[in-house]
Amino acid sequence: MNSALLNYYEAIERASADMLSAARNGDWDQVVKLEGACAVLISQLKHAASAQNLGTEESQLKSRIMQRILINDAEIRQLAEPWLEDLDGLLAGKPKSIH
Template identity: 35%
Template sequence: MMDSLEIIDLYENIAVITDQMLNAARGRDWELLTKLETDCTSKVQRIRDSETNSLLTPELKERKIRVIKKILADDKEIRDITEPWMLELSNLMKNSSTTRKLSSTYGAGSTA
């Protein structure tokens, strides 16, 4: 079981990762974004497994709130960047699938 300071440190580590994720999304580095997301997910799970309802000092509570707000702001901006890209990718995949179906149905390279 982690103590309160260790939990706060883990939140701060997640904030660093979400900042890196945001930079990867801005740079359209989807591979790095995916790797960082996996790392972030494992740290979030550690918090879920370890965090207790222990009382935080006002200073630690404020620190935790500040870090969570930053994580959420980064997450929103990441989604703002990735959701249009995911839609674009989905449309490309649909178009590719439609092209394959048409080709299969009407024969590739057939002449009229």
């Protein structure tokens, strides 16, 4: 098994789970920081993946990890919608509405 590539996927999954936790707590600064960490990991993964391939078992594990990352991402986006609307309102000079 090619654990080096899977380690990247697992690290990205951990970061996405941490982002989700921060989003649930309303800690958007932490979400942004973790998003930056994810971007670095994804860049490193792309570089490593260009030189290596995953076997069948590893590809199946990768798919399960990616599904969990996508689920986390969807919930983060859902949690971020009100925050982004408030931010848009502030930038446009509109008073903040109460939810």
